[in-house]
Amino acid sequence: MKLDPTKMKDWEIAAECEKHMKTVYQLADELGLTKEELLPYGHYVAKLDYKLILERLKDRPNGKYIDVTAITPTPLGEGKSTTSIGLIEGLGKRGKKVIGALRQPSGGPTMNIKGSAAGGGLAQIIPLDKFSLGLTGDINAVMNAHNLALVALTARMQHEANYDDEILAKKNLRRLNIDPKRVELGWVIDFCAQALRHIVIGLGGKMDGYPMESKFWIAVASEVMAILAVSRDLKDFRERIGRIVVAFDKYGNPITTEDLEVAGAMCAWMVDAINPNMIQTLEGQPVLIHAGPFANIAIGQSSIIADYVGLKLADYHVTESGFAADIGFEKFWNLKCRFSGLVPNCVVIVATIRALKCHGGAPIPRPGQPMPKEYLEEHVDWVEKGCANLLHHIETVKKSGSNPVVCINAFYTDTKAEIDAVRRICEEAGARVAVSEHWLKGGEGALELADAVVDACEEPVNFRFLYDLDMPLKDRIERIAKEVYGADGVTYSPEAEKKIQIIDADPELRKLGTCMVKTHLSLSHDPNLKGVPKGWVLPVRDILIYRGAGFVVPVAGTISLMPGTASDPAYRRIDVDVETGKVTGLF
Template sequence: LDIDPTRVEMGWIMDFCAQSLRNIVIGIDGVGGNKDGFMMKSKFAIAVSSEVMAILSVATGLKDMRERMGKIVVAYNKKGKPVTTEDLQVAGAMTAWMVQALNPSLMQTLEGQPVIVHAGPFANIAIGQSSIIADQIGLKLADYHVTESGFGADIGFEKFWNLKCRFSGLVPDCAVIVATIRALKCHGGAPVPVPGKAMPEEYGSENVGWVERGCANLLHHIENVRKAGISPVVCINAFHTDTDAEINMVRVLAEAAGARVALSRHWEKGGDGAIEFAETVAAACEEKTEFKFLYELDQPVKDRIELIAKEVYGADGVEYSPEANASLARIQKDPELSKLGLCMVKTHLSLSDNPSIKGVPTGWKLKIREVLTYGGARFIVPVAGAISLMPGTGSNPAFRRVDVDTETGKVQGVF
């Protein structure tokens, strides 16, 4: 196969946060290609970011999964041609390992509603969708089927819109944007919560000004949904700290932007608290949709990246690292790879690639530092900003508070 050891794309996967494994060197004693392998740079990523997880999400059946498994690009040879799992004769075994995983899990809510749980790719570092197979099953079993896209309409919904719908051939009747007063306050100027620390006390008192300013972010998401030709529904996910004035501000601004709005108190009242929300969704589903993709697959890859950056994120343009430019030049020359979809990797904490910038950032450019090729999942993966496919532990990890009572054997500190 004449693999170029400096062009091995595939790394290792584990379901664990370990920042020290993001960039590693393997085969240290394998110089010259002896039994210890070749010495080369490698990497670890978390399971939810893996191409195999993405394939589980977008496969339409076992045959489709088998074909996709064989198209995973492992490396490039010394002539610059892709080397796939099929070339390595491992695609069949990989599919065999995943046969049972292809079957969704049927679970239920506390009130007995059926829930199909299947696939787990994050939307910031992967495609962020529950599986197409789960959707196919749900549509056969119920009058209404709700499917999840992770995080906001800038990443989860964008990938649902331009990737999942393209792969599945399904078109949604409406799209729900879930908003909380707390999140809107955060985008409107309130102190940013710090993971592992108590919620700032400002979030427990009324501040309509913060909510109003934060709604600019919500309106941006509404506009993203409308660009797809889908009816948007804003679900105000209410908590006991929210005030009527804050809730009313969201309702007024979202309705003025053309969205249906429903208050949902399911956190407090369970299903009874979500009746208004359910009725609003049902009404929205009766509207005619004019669904359209943001881009076509025959457009140049850079043009498509710029479309997403400008139209979905609100950027002024895109800047590429030398490594990203080199990867895109290689991809664009390949008649098959250049027609793959785009699965952007970007922080979920901001519309921009900088997680600290809230609201609706202006005057910025999306920075693409590297571009990966997921031939089996059928998309190209531009990685923006400093986000990593292998998360790290926080400065005050939860394991510090976990222990065991040696007298009773009970674990302490987990909750």
């Protein structure tokens, strides 16, 4: 059957390819895995025992490490996941031994309006239903581990309120004096449940908890998920879990999961989740799916463990950084690579003619609204002007010492003159450029991109961090704002100033990484400013502290950790074919 993405829906293409996809046993054979290393979850999904694999292959040199990032996108997105998958397919088509690592989608967007981010057209990962609906249960494990901490916290508060010191001592419990006004964590659920954003709990009698305000977050915003993404192994994971600050006591001291004696049990729920999951592209290359931290407050990347495994199993390992290069790549560079000790050989920057036009002055396209006509016509001048944004991101990648490759993610409205303009401008700036038609043609359409990446990976890398961990926090933030965002400086709210004092005064907190929060729709903090905004300062409103994950989060702008379900969400159209058991209506 001819697969034509211009005529078929994504899930129809996925369903067609799923009819003859490889079993995980075939994939494991091709990767040379032992029987013990492959943990099948049904026939088409597996977990890989990271520990056995890394032990067996510890002397094998790593493959080439490729990160895919993007220019500042329009609100429609510019196909970063699709390009990552297309690149994997392209490298596969060239006969390279290739693997990838991507994030697991949250049930929130999958059931709401965004969909499951499995790529699109002929660049997708399958099985789509397993990928979209929880895979092997890692997010559920995060949810259980996280909520167990809240159970321990609220039960402890109730028991301390009901029992005197003598009774507590008999139960071998010391009084923690938790401040109900300073509970840091919300509960989690992996849907967009705005009704649980602001709640009051513990109503009823004295055996029904401690009455106080509380909140729910989407599960992928849990610090447990952030920890899953950045941990190097189970030991590291266990230690980080124990450092999570759940609340503060009435004297301002942090109460951790270890204080609540729940860190070990939280970890018990996560033992299987630490192993990466494996599925495949439409063309049968293996793809690891592992961790899906909420990009708004966490690292927004798939796990370090998946990268360790991928780099041992293949000659080319492709991963992706959430959002644009100023957000996603900056965190990949200064946080993920610092935690992992890995160095990328090549960084792909995905651009579209659409986004370049937008940066050059065309009206901003909006989801659910008709595409402005400017995007259906040739406008070389806007494209050229918009390249300023792309050039800025190329410079950012170069500052890391990595080799940039620009991928023009082709669309049928692109004209030759527009593409030629981008190619010329980028090549003048010293970046490789490739046009890729993976959406329309799969791996066959991504050969130019694959070749450019293979070439770039042969070049020497002079990888260096933007800042050292002994640099004071304000200096780090200023350096990121100026060098990566192009700001003139940074201002701080009194709240942020106070937190910076606390952090700088604490030898443990001072050494944590820096994980910036800012819109990805502009280099600045204002999503309406396109191109390369000039003459602005970054306003830092607050600093969040994630001791377990190992970073502090300077927040420029507002963030919600619980998105809302819209009035026409995806779940209205999702169902099950009761004869075949196949899920219909996913996208």
